[in-house]
Every structure is written in structure tokens, then in C-alpha cells.
Amino acid sequence: xxxxxxxxxxxxxxxxxxxxxxxxxxxxxxxxxxxxxxxxxxxxxxxxxxxxxxxxxxxxxxxxxxxxxxxxxxxxxxxxxxxxxxxxxxxxxxxxxxxxxxxxxxxxxxxxxxxxxxxxxxxxxxxxxxxxxxxxxxxxxxxxxxxxxxxxxxxxxxxxxxxxxxxxxxxxxxxxxxxxxxxxxxxxxxxxxxxxxxxxxxxxxxxxxxxxxxxxxxxxxxxxxxxxxxxxxxxxxxxxxxxxxxxxxxxxxxxxxxxxxxxxxxxxxxxxxxxxxxxxxxxxxxxxxxxxxxxxxxxxxxxxxxxxxxxxxxxxxxxxxxxxxxxxxxxxxxxxxxxxxxxxxxxxxxxxxxxxxxxxxxxxxxxxxxxxxxxxxxxxxxxxxxxxxxxxxxxxxxxxxxxxxxxxxxxxxxxxxxxxxxxxxxxxxxxxxxxxxxxxxxxxxxxxxxxxxxxxxxxxxxxxxxxxxxxxxxxxxxxxxxxxxxxxxxxxxxxxxxxxxxxxxxxxxxxxxxxxxxxxxxxxxxxxxxxxxxxxxxxxxxxxxxxxxxxxxxxxxxxxxxxxxxxxxxxxxxxxxxxxxxxxxxxxxxxxxxxxxxxx
Numbered sequence: 001x002x003x004x005x006x007x008x009x010x011x012x013x014x015x016x017x018x019x020x021x022x023x024x025x026x027x028x029x030x031x032x033x034x035x036x037x038x039x040x041x042x043x044x045x046x047x048x049x050x051x052x053x054x055x056x057x058x059x060x061x062x063x064x065x066x067x068x069x070x071x072x073x074x075x076x077x078x079x080x081x082x083x084x085x086x087x088x089x090x091x092x093x094x095x096x097x098x099x100x101x102x103x104x105x106x107x108x109x110x111x112x113x114x115x116x117x118x119x120x121x122x123x124x125x126x127x128x129x130x131x132x133x134x135x136x137x138x139x140x141x142x143x144x145x146x147x148x149x150x151x152x153x154x155x156x157x158x159x160x161x162x163x164x165x166x167x168x169x170x171x172x173x174x175x176x177x178x179x180x181x182x183x184x185x186x187x188x189x190x191x192x193x194x195x196x197x198x199x200x201x202x203x204x205x206x207x208x209x210x211x212x213x214x215x216x217x218x219x220x221x222x223x224x225x226x227x228x229x230x231x232x233x234x235x236x237x238x239x240x241x242x243x244x245x246x247x248x249x250x251x252x253x254x255x256x257x258x259x260x261x262x263x264x265x266x267x268x269x270x271x272x273x274x275x276x277x278x279x280x281x282x283x284x285x286x287x288x289x290x291x292x293x294x295x296x297x298x299x300x301x302x303x304x305x306x307x308x309x310x311x312x313x314x315x316x317x318x319x320x321x322x323x324x325x326x327x328x329x330x331x332x333x334x335x336x337x338x339x340x341x342x343x344x345x346x347x348x349x350x351x352x353x354x355x356x357x358x359x360x361x362x363x364x365x366x367x368x369x370x371x372x373x374x375x376x377x378x379x380x381x382x383x384x385x386x387x388x389x390x391x392x393x394x395x396x397x398x399x400x401x402x403x404x405x406x407x408x409x410x411x412x413x414x415x416x417x418x419x420x421x422x423x424x425x426x427x428x429x430x431x432x433x434x435x436x437x438x439x440x441x442x443x444x445x446x447x448x449x450x451x452x453x454x455x456x457x458x459x460x461x462x463x464x465x466x467x468x469x470x471x472x473x474x475x476x477x478x479x480x481x482x483x484x485x486x487x488x489x490x491x492x493x494x495x496x497x498x499x500x501x502x503x504x505x506x507x508x509x510x511x512x513x514x515x516x517x518x519x520x521x522x523x524x525x526x527x528x529x530x531x532x533x534x535x536x537x538x539x540x541x542x543x544x545x546x547x548x549x550x551x552x553x554x555x556x557x558x559x560x561x562x563x564x565x566x567x568x569x570x571x572x573x574x575x576x577x578x579x580x581x582x583x584x585x586x587x588x589x590x591x592x593x594x595x596x597x598x599x600x
Contacts, residue, residue, distance in 0.1 A: 016533040019230035020256055024263055026226070029055040031441055032252065032267035034235050034281060036060075037067035038204050039425045040273030041229075042434030045211035047441060048227035049451040054215075055227075055265070056208075057254060059234035061539050063204035066275050067427065068543065069350070069384025071299065071327060071338050073315075074099055074107050074428045075194040078154045079325050080401055086157075088402045092428045093158035096195050098454065099431070103461040105496030106203045110196040110329070112315040113179065115367050116188040118143040142319055144169070144188045151190055167192035181310035181368050191314070198331060200427065201543035202494065205532065206459025207430075232257040232535045238270075238285035240416055250410075250417030252285065258535055269444050271437060272421040275387035276346060282421060287408050291423045293390035298352040299338035300360050301380040303551060306371050307335050307364065320363045328364060334379065334550055337364060344385040351590055352381035379551025381592045389423050401426055403433055405440055418444050460496020478503060482511070490519055494545065502527055514564070516557035517547065522564050529568040537562050537579040538586045548587060555596050558583055 031047055033040050036058025047054040058064075076093035077085070099107040118141055151167040158164055168191050175189035176182060182189070197203055208229055215227025234255045241251040249268040255261070274281040276294035283289075308330050315329030328337050337360045344350060361373050389400060403424030410416050420440060425433050431453055442449060457463075465471045475488045478500070491499040502524065511523040528534050528544050540561060542548045547557070562576045562583075571579065587593040 015529075015531050016230065016232065016258075016535055019228060019533055020233065022228040023055060023057070023230055023233065023254070023265060026228070027264060028249070028266045029053045029226070029228075030267065030445060031055070031269045031271060032057070032265065033271045033273060035273035035275060035277075036062040036204075036208070036229070036231055037065055037273065037275055038063065038200070038207070038427055038430045039067075039275075039422055039433055039437075040271070041204050041208045041211070042430040043271055043273060043437045043441075044227065044229060045207050045214070046434045046438040046453055048211040048214035049453065049456075050438065050442060050447065050449060052441070052445065052447070053226045054211075055267070056211075056229035057233040057235065058229075058231045059257060061231050061535060061543055062208060062533070063201040063543060065277075066294075066384035066386060067204060068201050069297070069299070069382045070197075070200060070427050071297070072196050072198065072200060072331065072336060073110070073194060073327075074197050075110075076154060076158050076428070077401060077426075078150055078192075081150050081153055083400065085400060085402055088400075088429075089154070090157050091432055092426075093154075093160075095429050095432050097158070097160040097164065099197075099428070100195055102431075102456060103197075103203060103206075103458040104464045104466075105460045105492075106199050106206075107195050107197050110194050110315050111313065112192055112194050112317050112329075114147060114190040115175070115179070115182055115186050115316065115318050116144045116147055116190060117141065117183070117186060119145060119187065144190075147190055151192055154192065164193055179310065179312055179314075179316075181306075181371060183367055183369055194315075196315070196329070196331075197427065199494070199546060203458070205544075206461075206496070206498070210459055231533050235281060235284060236262065238287075238417070241266075248416060267417055269418045269420065269441055271441065272419060273425075273437075275425075276344065276385035278387065278421050278423065280346065282408075282419070285419065287419050289406070289408075289421060290390060291406055291421060292387065294344050294346070294385040294388050295341050296344040296350050296383055296385050297339040297341060298350075298356045298381065298383040299336055300352065300357060300378050301331075301382075301549060301551065302335045302337060302373065302377045303333075303379050304335055304371070304373055304377045305333075307368065307373065308333065310368050310371055311335065316367060318367055320359075320366055326363045328367070332550065341386075346385070349590065350383040350385050352383050352592060357381075378592065380549050382590070387423070387425055400424065403429070405437060407440070420444075460498035463497045480507065487513075487518070491524075505530075514557070514560050516554055516560045517552060519547065519552075520545065520561070525561060525564045526568050529565055534565070534569075536582060537565060538583040540565065541583060542586070542591075548591065548593065551593070553583075553587065553593065553595055558595060 030053040033044050033056040036056060040056060044054055044056040074096050076096055077089050080089050155166050170189045172187055175186050211227050234257055236253040236255050238250050238252045249266045251264050251266045253262055254265050272278055272281050276292055279289050279292045311330045313330060315327055317327050320326045324341060340356050364373050406421040406423055408419040465474050475485055479485060479488050491502060495502055505527045506523045509523060511521050513521050528540060532544055534540060541553050547553055558580050562580050566576045584595055587595055
């Protein structure tokens, strides 16, 4: 569920206020995308590049739902081979390799090791799992033979012309030499490469800004287009009333979640990319559906130097005792542990439970038995509901991770609009999925594709240095007397090459680092307020930066950031206090982080 604004008010960032004005000034679009996760934003970008008049609304912040609660992996889905989802694996590895090229500022190679504790276990039960998508009796551990078979098949899908290394198998002696903290009874270690996305929220924002830029400047083929997007705008209902000027489409009632005001908007095609909430969104539009059957996945982030060192820079990807595939991997100086796969009640908040935390500690002990972990080391938790299709007898782990698009025409839904609903979808395939959805929309509009996104760099990935030497050269070239190497490197990490635009803003006036963190400055916060549709203080802490994820939010930071943002967003003392309480509530309620503010 999306946390509600405790005090509805019009004071938000200039970028956000302008985005809502754009919707209200031009209350019709050929296409309205509902849902600002990565798949909705990807579709928005692709449509804008084709010159389509497109609008997007998101009831919370961009990448606030399942897109922001992922395992931070860009992967081919080796375990999907067991489900027989060969098309999805082939598409996923192609998109993984593509994202490494077009979004290199956020998507990085990830060395992955599977510790293996048996040789032939699971050989007899695997065919039954493959054919029935059920676990027959007590889970049988997947042994080296099965994993070798799976990785060999995975190699055939994923090598990208030989640029991705083949997997390697190591025996017990070498496995323990490379990862000495592993269980001493390990028999083999299989190592291969996938990829990770270290800042999915900012990648989503980059994709969104690419779409907005296409709307402002026209597509690369010189045709003008209009693309506008706003967060904190929700869809309430839909009627059959067409647009008064065109006589086409249907009318939806939208709500400005920061002021509580409602207004009407018309569109010829409505694209429902609200993830696990697709059915609820369709119900609100009067187009009832029963497409979804999502499951909840939770994660914890640990500050545990011993566990961090044990991973040796690799993701540890393995099968727990219940047969679930789980992971442990380092992200900077923290360790991410996940994930669960349990049925989700859409009427309840998706939060990490005590039972899930115990599960995570158990799985760490399963592979690293001598490394102690405790709750005091947890700096952040997060949960999301996977947008999976409705399923009956299949166990959660066997539910298809592939996607499909459901169409409802005007006669089907009793309105003047075509409704396309996305069922499924995962982070890795967002570009291909957006391409598929865009092609379907173009067919509805009688248009053809003019621009491919297959090789189009995303945001700050354009011109990003190709190697570490290039990164260091870039940092050196962009340092100033008031901006040292660490600060410059931090900006490059956060924005990619778009950091040049940010630096121009920082250098245009007097600036200083915050007292509460050296990772942000006063003018950088002002830049976010002016250009990144900030609606709440929590948006900056959780999604515009990774400070909350790494457990670096303090009471001092809450107060200092609220004061700086408040000056830009015209928050009075009461509004600043309200924003601090709102951030505290979100962090405690959804992430098990309790921050005591210095303000009473």
C-alpha cells in the first residue's frame, strides 16, 4: 500500500507542480499510462520516442512499489529453466546484456557463485518438478549434475557472442580457497556472470526523464510529441464520456494526492501497468478483471563486515533447505539478503515480518555457519508484491515470471477507451516489454514504430566511461576547488554522465555539504526539488538517494534536509514538522527503521 500524505497541501517541488499543471492544462492524450513502476515508465519513454501524445500518472512516487523492492538483479533467470520458460530466459539474457551496454552507469556485471553440497541429488525429482510445477514431497536438493546441466544450457542462451564468460566449476578445495567461510562440507562451487542494478529508483527516473525530454524536443526523427508525467496522481474512476474536442476515448477521474483535488482526463488508450494492483485499477475503471495473483518478496540489508568479506565481492546464489532459491550479495559496504516468496494479501501493507527475518538468518547460517548475524545489524528492510499472473495449484516459486498483455475494447468495458493491462513483468525485461506494449498501442492508434530503443543509451548511461580507468579520468576532469574526488565520484555514481548537468547547477551559486552527511549538498537538494518531482522528504531519502537503504538516515539528517527542502518548496514550520513525521512513519512502518528526530 502507498503511505498517505498526512496533511494534503499544494507545496511540493516545482517540477511536480508543473507536471500536474501540464495534465490539467491539456486534459487529453492519445495514451494514458497508469502506473509509474519501471514497466509503465519504460512504456511511457518508448511511446514518447515514437511521437505519441502520452501522459503517465502514478499514485505514489516513481518506483515506489515492486519496482523499488526488487532483489536489485538484472539476470537471465537461470531457475526459470526448471519451469520450462525458455522464451523468457532467452529474452532476459539478451536484455541483461543490452542493459550492460545502454545503462552502464547503474547496471554492472555481477559475479555469482552457487555453493553445491551434493553430486546427484534431485536428478529423479527434477523431471516431476519440470512437468507439474509442484514440489513432490520433501524438497530434494539440486546437486552438481543438475546445476551443471542448467548452467550449460544457460551459457548457450547468455554468452552474447562470447563476451560473457562461460560458467566454471570448482571442487571443494578450490571452492574453500576462494570462499573460506563456506560450509566445510561444500563439494563444488559453480561460478557464472549475471548483472545487478545498484540504484533501480534512479534508473527508473532516468527512463522517465528520457521520455519527458522526447516530449519536449520531439523524437529523434524530428516529429514533435508531447509527453507529460506526474507522480502523486491517482486514478479514481472512468466513464464512457468521450473527449469533448475529439469525440474519442473515455474519461477518467484523477486525484491530486497532495492537494486532494479531483479533475477529469480523457484518453483513447489506457495502459494499466499498476503491477500487482492491476485488478484493483481495472475495478476502479469499471472493467473488472481477475488477472493477478502476486506473491510477496522481502529482503534485509545488513551492516555485517564479516559477512561482507565472506562474499568476496560475489553474489552467493543457492538453494535453501525448503527448496527456495535465495541470495546473499554485497552492495557497497552493505549485504543484501533475500528473498521470500509468499502469498500476498493486497489489503495489507507489504512489510518484512519477524518470521521472514528468522528465515534470512537461517539461510545465512546454511552457507556461512560460523558468521554471526543479529537484528542490530539490520539497517533496512523492504518488501514488494510481484505482479504475477493468477495461479491455482502451482506453488509460488513455480508461477510463471513471463508477461502478457490483456486487451479490453470499448465494447468490452462499456467506455470509449481501449484498456491494455500488463500481467507480469520483471525488471530485467522492462525495455523489451515496453517495446511490446508500445507496438500494441501503436496498432490501436494506426501508427508504426519509428525509433528503436534497443541501442539507445538511457539517461546518464550516454557517454559513460567504459572502464575503471575511464571513470577515474572522468572524475579528475570534473573536480573543482570546492568539489573533491569523493564528492565528484558520488555524483557520477548517483547520476551517471547527467552529473554534468547537476554540477552546472551546483556551481552556479554558493553551496555547502550538509552537516549530517557529506553525500549531499544544499544546492543538490535544491536541484532535486526543482527537477525531480519531489513530493515528500521521504522521496529524497529512499528513492533520490540510497541513504535509507544503507542505514544512513539520522534525526539530524531528517531535520537538516527538511529545512533545506522547505526553503525551496515553501514549507512552513508546521509543514516541515509534518514531513519529518511522515518520513519517520514510512521508514518505521515499511522498512523497520526507527529514527528519532531532533524536533519534538
